[in-house]
Amino acid sequence: MKITKIKVTNYRLLKDFELDLENELSLIIGKNNCGKTSLLSILDKFIGSRKPFKFEDFNSDFKDKLKNKIELGGELDYGGISLKLFIEYDDSENELSNIGNTVMMDLDPDNKIIVLAFEYKITNFQLLSVDYNTFYVREKQKKKEDEKYKIKDFFYFMKKNHKDYFETSKKSVEYNHITKEENDKNFINLDKEKISIENIINFKFIDAKRKVSNTEPEKSLSSLSAQIYKKTETNKEEQETVEKFHDALTQTDNLLDDVYENLFEEVIKEVKLFGGMQPNDSNIRITSTLQDKELLSSNTTVMYSHDESHELPESYNGLGYMNLISMILEIKILINEFKRELAETPADINLLFIEEPEAHTHPQMQYIFIENIKELIGKKIDSNGISKNLQTIITTHSSHITSKSNFNDIKYFKREDNQIIAKNLKDLEAEYNNDKDEKGRQHYKFLKQYLTLHRAELFFADKAIFIEGDTERILLPAMMKKIDQEDTHIKHTPLLSQNISIVEVGAYAHIFEKFIDFIGVKSLIITDIDSYYLDKENKTIQCPASDINATNTSNGSLKSFYGETHDLQYFINLTINQKKLKKDGLHWVQDDNGYLVCIYQIIENNYNARSFEDAFFHVNRDFFINNIGNFPMGIQNKKYFSDMTKSVYDLAINCVKKKPALAMEILLNSDTDFSNWNIPKYIKEGLEWLRNS
Numbered sequence: 297m298k299i300t301k302i303k304v305t306n307y308r309l310l311k312d313f314e315l316d317l318e319n320e321l322s323l324i325i326g327k328n329n330c331g332k333t334s335l336l337s338i339l340d341k342f343i344g345s346r347k348p349f350k351f352e353d354f355n356s357d358f359k360d361k362l363k364n365k366i367e368l369g370g371e372l373d374y375g376g377i378s379l380k381l382f383i384e385y386d387d388s389e390n391e392l393s394n395i396g397n398t399v400m401m402d403l404d405p406d407n408k409i410i411v412l413a414f415e416y417k418i419t420n421f422q423l424l425s426v427d428y429n430t431f432y433v434r435e436k437q438k439k440k441e442d443e444k445y446k447i448k449d450f451f452y453f454m455k456k457n458h459k460d461y462f463e464t465s466k467k468s469v470e471y472n473h474i475t476k477e478e479n480d481k482n483f484i485n486l487d488k489e490k491i492s493i494e495n496i497i498n499f500k501f502i503d504a505k506r507k508v509s510n511t512e513p514e515k516s517l518s519s520l521s522a523q524i525y526k527k528t529e530t531n532k533e534e535q536e537t538v539e540k541f542h543d544a545l546t547q548t549d550n551l552l553d554d555v556y557e558n559l560f561e562e563v564i565k566e567v568k569l570f571g572g573m574q575p576n577d578s579n580i581r582i583t584s585t586l587q588d589k590e591l592l593s594s595n596t597t598v599m600y601s602h603d604e605s606h607e608l609p610e611s612y613n614g615l616g617y618m619n620l621i622s623m624i625l626e627i628k629i630l631i632n633e634f635k636r637e638l639a640e641t642p643a644d645i646n647l648l649f650i651e652e653p654e655a656h657t658h659p660q661m662q663y664i665f666i667e668n669i670k671e672l673i674g675k676k677i678d679s680n681g682i683s684k685n686l687q688t689i690i691t692t693h694s695s696h697i698t699s700k701s702n703f704n705d706i707k708y709f710k711r712e713d714n715q716i717i718a719k720n721l722k723d724l725e726a727e728y729n730n731d732k733d734e735k736g737r738q739h740y741k742f743l744k745q746y747l748t749l750h751r752a753e754l755f756f757a758d759k760a761i762f763i764e765g766d767t768e769r770i771l772l773p774a775m776m777k778k779i780d781q782e783d784t785h786i787k788h789t790p791l792l793s794q795n796i797s798i799v800e801v802g803a804y805a806h807i808f809e810k811f812i813d814f815i816g817v818k819s820l821i822i823t824d825i826d827s828y829y830l831d832k833e834n835k836t837i838q839c840p841a842s843d844i845n846a847t848n849t850s851n852g853s854l855k856s857f858y859g860e861t862h863d864l865q866y867f868i869n870l871t872i873n874q875k876k877l878k879k880d881g882l883h884w885v886q887d888d889n890g891y892l893v894c895i896y897q898i899i900e901n902n903y904n905a906r907s908f909e910d911a912f913f914h915v916n917r918d919f920f921i922n923n924i925g926n927f928p929m930g931i932q933n934k935k936y937f938s939d940m941t942k943s944v945y946d947l948a949i950n951c952v953k954k955k956p957a958l959a960m961e962i963l964l965n966s967d968t969d970f971s972n973w974n975i976p977k978y979i980k981e982g983l984e985w986l987r988n989s
Contacts, residue, residue: 297383297384297385297386297644297645297684297685298317298319298383298384298645298685298687299317299381299382299383299384299497299645299647299687300316300317300382300383300384300409301314301315301316301317301380301381301382302314302315302317302335302339302379302380302381302382303315303378303379303380303382304335304338304377304378304379304380305377305378306354306355306357306358306376306377306378307334307337307338307353307354307355307377307379308331308334308337308353308354308355309329309330309331309334309355309711309714309715309716310331310334310335310338310355310715310716311355311357311358311714311715311716312715313331313715313716313717313718314718315335315707315718316707316718316720317687317689318687318704318705319685319687320670320673320674320685320686320687320688321669321670321673321674321687321688321689321690321702321705322687322688322689322690322705322707323666323690323691323692323697323698323701323702323705323706323707324689324690324691324692324707324709324718325691325692325693325698325706325707325708325709325755325756326708326709326710326755326756327711327756327757327758327795328693329711330709330710330711330716331709331711331716332651332691332709333504333651333691334716335689335691336501336503336649336651336691337353338377338379339379339499339501339647339649340499340501341353341416342379342414342464342466343379343381343414343493343497343499343647344499344500344501346464348459349377349416349458349462349464350455351451351454351455351458352455353377354376354377355715356714357714358376359451359454362418362454363450363451365421366424366425366428366429366450367450369425371421375415375417375418376415376416376417376418376462377415377416377417378413378414378415378416378417379413379414379415380411380412380413380414380469380478381411381412381414381497382409382410382411382471382478383409383410383411383412383496383497383645384408384409385408385409385410385644386408387405390682394495394496394643394644395410395496395644398484398489398491399412399468399484399486399491399493399496400468401468401469401470401471401482401483401484402470402471402473404473406473407471407473408473409471409473410468410471411468411469411470411471411478412466412467412468412469412486412493412496412497413466413467413468413469413478413480413483414464414465414466414467415464415465415466415467416462416463416464417462417463417465418461418462419461419462419463420461421461423461424461427457427460428450428453431448431453432447432450432453435447435448465485465487466486466487466493467483467484467485467486468483468484468486469482469483470482470483494643495641495643495644496643496644496645497643497644497645497646497647498633498634498642498643498645498646498647499647499649500630500633500634500646500647500648500649501648501649501650501651502623502626502627502630502648502649502650502651503651504651504652504655623650623653624672627648627650627672627673630648631673631677631686634646634648634677634684634686635677635678641682642677642682642684643684644684645684645685645687646677646684646685646686646687647687647688647689648673648686648687648688648689649688649689649690649691650688650689650690650691651690651691652691652692652693652694653665653669653690653692653697654692654693654694654696654697659696662694662696662697662700663696663697663699663700665697666697666700666701667700669688669690673686673688674686693756695752695753695755695756696752698752698755699747699752703721703722703744703747704720704721704722706720706721706722707719707720707721708720708721708755708814708815710815710816712816719814719815724740724743724744724810724811724814725740727740727810727814728740728743728810739807739810742804742807743807743808743811746801747811751797751799753797754797754799754811754815754817755815756795756797757795757796757797757817758794758795758796758817758818759794759795759796759797759817759818759819759820759986759989760796760797760798760799760812760817760818760819760820761796761797761798761799761819761820761821761822761986762799762801762805762808762819762820762821762822763798763799763800763801763822764800764801764802764803764805764822764823764824764908765800765802765908765955766800766955766956766959767908767909767955767956767958767959768800768822768908769798769800769959770956770959770960770963771959771962771963772798772822773792773798774963774966774970775970775975775979775980775983776791776792776796776983777791777792777970778969778970778971778975779791779975779980779983779984779987780792781969781970787988788987788988789987790987791983791986791987794987796986803823803851803852803853804852804853805821805823805853805894806852806853806855806856806857809856809857809884812892813879816891817891818891818892818986818989819891819892819893820892820893820895820982820983820985820986821853821857821892821893821894821895822895822896822979822982823851823853823854823894823895823896824851824896824897824906824907824908825841825849825851825854825864825867825868825896825897825904825905825906826838826849826850826851826854826906826907827839827840827841827843827846827848827849827864827904827906828846828847828848828849828850829843829845829846829847829848830847836850838906839906839945840903840904840905840906840910840943840945841864841868841897841904841905841906842899842902842903842904842905846864847863847864848863848864849864849867851896853894854867854894854896857877857884857892857894858877858884858894867896868898868899868904872893872895872981872982872985873888874886875893875894875895876888876889876890876892876893876985877890877891877892877893877894878890878891878892891989893982893985893986895978895979895981895982896978897911897976897978898977898978898981900914900915900976900977900978901914901915903944905944905945905948905976906945906948907948908976909947909948909952909955909958910944910945910947910948911976911978912976913937913944913947913948913951914944914976915974915975915976915977916973916974917937917944917947919965919972919973920937921937921938923965924937924938926961926964926965927958927961927965928961929953929954929957929958929960929961930952930953930954930955930957930958930959930960930961930962931951931952931953931958931961932950932951932952932953933950933951934951936950936951937951
């Protein structure tokens with residue numbers, strides 16, 4: 297039995313939210329404030345600790361609609377917060393024992409789904425309306441008596457009183473396996489039928505606020521030993537080990553009795569001397585009564601062995617190791633809790649939620665964690681001869697954990713129109729495989745490998761810049777800083793203060809187009825116009841875009857995003873606003889609010905370059921002439937720069953020795969504020985759009 301889908305309605309930003317779960321591990325990623333903690337919270341409130349709801353938990357749109365209905369009148373056709381768990385089962389007796397005739401709504405053997413619905417909904421709308429109106433009349437009277445009095449509004453009233461009008465409930469809702477839709481009007485009220493779900497689902501979690509400390513008085517790891525033992529002693533499989541522990545305690549008690557007799561001999565004599573023991577009364581004796589749990593809780597210490605002869609206590613190690621060890625111990629505790637007591641059997645579904653395991657840990661440790669976590673959580677929950685699966689949800693902000701994860705396990709949370717949507721990364725495969733030929737599958741394979749091996753931070757970026765090569769990669773941060781410094785009237789956050797990921801993709805930015813649309817990240821593609829013409833023999837002749845013969849572009853990204861049929865002049869004529877694109881169905885279309893822009897060389901000082909190098913040489917020729925002796929690795933044919941018969945296109949073709957070295961030597965010859973060289977106009981336009989958007 298397993299949970300295949302989770303639906304949430306009207307809980308914080310989870311307004312109309314759906315999440316597909318994998319059989320074993322689902323890794324949830326996304327930027328800050330995209331609902332990951334909210335998902336943990338609602339699961340805990342409905343099927344975990346069942347902490348009470350607050351009025352702030354309601355989605356803001358729901359609160360506004362409720363307010364309008366109360367103040368303007370009308371019936372409420374929506375109840376409140378809801379959580380639905382879609383559970384798939386098989387026909388085995390083991391799986392049917394707890395859902396049988398009590399929870400199943402459909403006896404069709406082809407329907408293997410039950411839906412458990414949990415709600416925090418309004419129970420008496422009319423009473424709420426009357427009570428609030430009475431409250432509001434009193435508030436207006438107070439205002440009438442005191443002009444300075446500030447009237448308390450509907451939200452104030454609800455914060456104080458929502459519990460009087462809302463209550464929790466749980467249901468089993470009918471599910472149509474053909475239409476794959478649930479029917480909320482047909483249900484079994486599990487509360488009224490006094491049906492417990494404790495044996496159907498068991499939820500545990502490890503949240504991000506783990507109690508880990510390396511201050512000397514703290515023993516946060518050691519204290520977990522007693523908790524592990526408490527769960528172990530009720531486990532049938534561990535009984536032999538527990539009995540050995542009890543035997544050892546009994547032997548230790550006997551040894552300590554002899555020690556205590558000598559240790560407290562003088563004290564007992566003093567008691568006798570002061571009349572504390574009368575003749576013929578029972579003598580007192582101090583004996584050892586070691587208690588297993590207390591012994592482990594107060595008298596164990598986790599030690600770190602650094603070599604054969606030296607050990608250090610837990611507080612002497614870093615928080616990263618302590619966090620990792622603490623998590624492993626907590627997972628062990630929770631797995632034993634899933635197994636339950638000796639006389640009990642595990643629940644049909646065991647759901648473990650681990651929030652942000654990367655806390656305090658360096659990248660290598662994060663890699664190790666995600667590579668080994670399935671080994672730890674992938675084991676069956678075995679107890680009393682019954683075996684159950686464990687489903688795990690992990691949330692993370694770590695690009696390192698993401699890069700080492702199974703691509704098909706990843707769920708991407710995205711904030712869109714003031715609510716959260718969840719996307720399965722494995723659905724990207726279908727997006728790319730829509731292509732009629734092998735190209736789509738090849739692109740998906742490349743994207744999958746590239747993201748998991750090199751650029752998983754794209755998932756967590758607010759904006760992205762896709763560049764072609766080493767020169768742009770090395771110089772771009774300096775260009776961003778230069779723009780930030782030159783704009784003394786900045787109305788927007790400086791570029792270097794924004795969460796921007798720079799990704800080197802060569803001439804293959806177009807391969808990322810479906811991915812860019814999938815995650816909706818604002819993207820700037822910096823590419824080359826790659827102008828050319830065909831000579832009389834139909835050979836391709838590369839040339840500057842301003843060359844009188846230039847007719848077309850060979851740039852695959854420009855053709856992919858803007859259309860195959862456009863000639864070179866079309867791209868030369870586009871303004872920065874006309875380059876803004878958004879996805880509309882299968883195609884990218886121009887839009888003033890577009891979230892993708894491709895920039896390339898444009899006309900500057902009567903010249904339109906073909907590549908980054910000749911564009912940079914064009915606006916910075918004096919810079920190179922003045923510093924030409926300081927480019928030993930990046931430039932050859934240095935005399936070309938002062939020879940004005942040589943065009944900057946000639947310089948780009950004949951003078952670049954090594955592109956990475958050229959970029960590094962530009963930085964080495966720069967003033968501290970980069971004021972002695974200029975940014976090509978097309979790059980400046982693009983970076984300013986990205987900064988301001």
